[in-house]
Amino acid sequence: MAQLFAPGADALLRLALLSGAALIAGGAVLVAGIARSDYVTGVGIAPAQPVPFSHKHHSGELGIDCRYCHTTVETQATAGLPPTQTCMTCHSQIWTGSDMLKPVRDSYASGEPLRWVRLNKLPQYVYYNHSVHVTKGIGCSTCHGDVTTMQMTYRANAFEMQFCLDCHQAPERWVRTPDQVWNMNWSPPANQATLGPQLVAKNHIHGGDRLLECGICHR
């Protein structure tokens, strides 16, 4: 009987089998990598805004409190985006002729709000309330990053479910004393291991059980 396959056929078959296996494994890694990449999550990407507003300048260098603009963060679900009038409290007095601020003045004159590009979006099936987080001791920077260093604002964290659950599972690692909530450079103090559980007990935070129920966020 003659050989049906040339001697090189086995090498080719093995190469094909190995390539197929590598392709499947590599494809899975690639898909998982893309799903977590900044390209998909938008982390670190600062989109163009109608006015090049700098958190670094206003909040970092000038020291304006977060709540000066985001007025409802302690009382409502939404932190609130400031109306043009808030900008004009200062900019009717300073930098009044700046070209950069022309869209703000136009908006003020016409009554048409500025159309900011929203960065931190949650799906509509997620219920999120700023006030409960802030008043129970979760600081701004835990989710939004250190905005006082952001010349143009970008998304600091991918708001995937994993991100929320990390904290809901162990809030004692992130909870702060009330005076630290607005501290944009906060990092856990040395005594967080003892302080955290105390704060959690004091603020009645039920991490690990009640905070992991589906209905806490998906109402």
Added chain:
Amino acid sequence: MAGAVLTPDTPTRPGGIGRAVSDAALHDPLGRRWWIAFAAASGLLALFFGVILYLLFTGVGIWNNNNAVVWALDIASYDWWIGIACGSLALAGTLRLTGTSREAAFGRGAISRLAEANALLCTIAAGLYPIIHLGRPWFFYWNLPYPNTLGLWPQFRSPLVWDAIDIVSFLVVTVSLWYVGLLPDLATLRDRAFAEAQATSERAGRPRRWPMLRVQAYGIAAAGWRGSASHWQLWAQAYRIIALLGILLVVSLQTGASVMLAGSVLPGWHDTILPVTFLVNAVFSGVAVIAALAMLVRTVYRLEAVVTLRHAEILARLLLGLGLASLYGYAAELLSGFLHGDAYARATLVRRFTGPHAWAAWTVLTCALLPVQLFWWARFRRSPLALALVGGLVAVGAYADHVMVLVVTLSHDFLPSSALDYRVGLWGLATFAGSVGMFLVLLLLFLRALPVASLSDLRRQADPGDGPAQAQARSDAPAPDAGTPIWAVSAEFATQDQLAAAMRALARRHPSRGGNVRLDAFGPVPMADALKALGRHNRSVLPYALGAALAGGAAFYGMCVYATAYGYVFDVGGRPRFSWPSFVVPSISFAMMSGTLAVHAVLLFVNRLPRLNHPAFNIPGFGRVTQDRYFLAAEARGPDFDADRIVRQLAALPEGAGRPLAIARVPR
């Protein structure tokens, strides 16, 4: 050599009995009839794609599913397909495990391939339903544990997840059982098609490309199977082990599918007998479909000599027994319901027979339970027509049973306010018809391209064993040129006993350890005696299978425990943190899959397969090793190999006690 292969076989020679079967795979005997059937099945398949597109666009509402009847024809169809698949796998596995005698091998050869293929095709048809019945089918992989950005695990306490694991495992095990069984048969097809392609090329006077491509496709699928005694040894072990794992998986899967209903508190479902009735009805419907298919194949392909009336009789008895077991299940459900069931359970039982879906219960009675009673009479047991008709009816009855169990309970539970009627709609029926189309397309392709019965099993019966050598000794093939390196000296035999005698004689003179000769035997059936002469009869796949199954099961169980008790602690209706019983079913399924994959890997790696190009194929006339010839190879190991001495030793063996038909020096 091509001429030798094309010599027509007489039925007394090995390979003769399976000739008709492999002929059907190589030269389609149906012609236009096959194409008409294929066109019709393809039409249904096109309908399936159409329905799925519309379903993806619109949602499961097209099936008339509503807030109460969330599961209707979709899950009934799934349960029906997977039930038939389970029955087929249970039958195939049982046939594989019972009896090692020649008669037993021949007996199962006619049915087991059909059962294995049917198990696989029905699993494919079933496997689509759990995906398309999801609200968002494109997220079907959420049911499987994978590293996700949600920070979540699947809920391993839920039978829905068990089912996802079960189906994946089931698919792996059915593919594996089917393919392992097919391996030697693919080699037979390869060698026969190769001989025919060579003959065609010779007639045409130039190489023909298309026939050779087909041969190479068979060759790649056969993974270089060359019927070595050690191939056969591991193959037979692997086949039986996968069969056993498959049977255990059937029990595990039907438990998962039934506890999905029994684990709820709904009337008509919340019953400990449900796993048993599910299993019995699954095997019942599977055997029924196999019986009908076997009779159909017997008639259409004229395989009366392969699928005999004895097969019909055994299948009929099996159907009768399973039908009685099924009847017992229904009776027990009614009895316990009326004896100690609550008012809701009793009302559901009454509604099954009098409600708007009473047709389903009466169909079960008239199609599944009553017709099999015909098989009390021998006349019907030996009638292929009766068996085919009853088999078909039982399949219809099994479908009605799933509709009855699902719809009657769901359309009316405890509260009058949650009662919502359901009507079978056109789209639901079209989806089911489409899945039948997919099954038929695959079945027709299987019938067209592959042997419908197991050639390696059928060959066992025709193997003359100790019969007289019928073939005349052929003249020695021309020796290769003096300069060509020699791979081995080969010898050809007509029977297994002659081969074994020669093996023993050579093994005595050339000890396997430290010698310069390595012996191997090749043949169309497992060769126990030759294996003994080789001293390799003690190898076993079992430790690998057992180890992998235990490790896989333990790993999956560990994952379930970690996920539910540590990774993401989640209170489901007050169930304990460590809900150990709910992890058992998916772990068992996963264990069966791990064992199967390990067996498959060992079968290929230890046998050094796939190996497409091998010096053994240089043996003159080796094409018949997958049909009716036995070969011995004394391979050269080391510089002291003396080919002439081995040729002399072989030629000196007495006639009838190891004298070969032909001896050849095989080039590397």
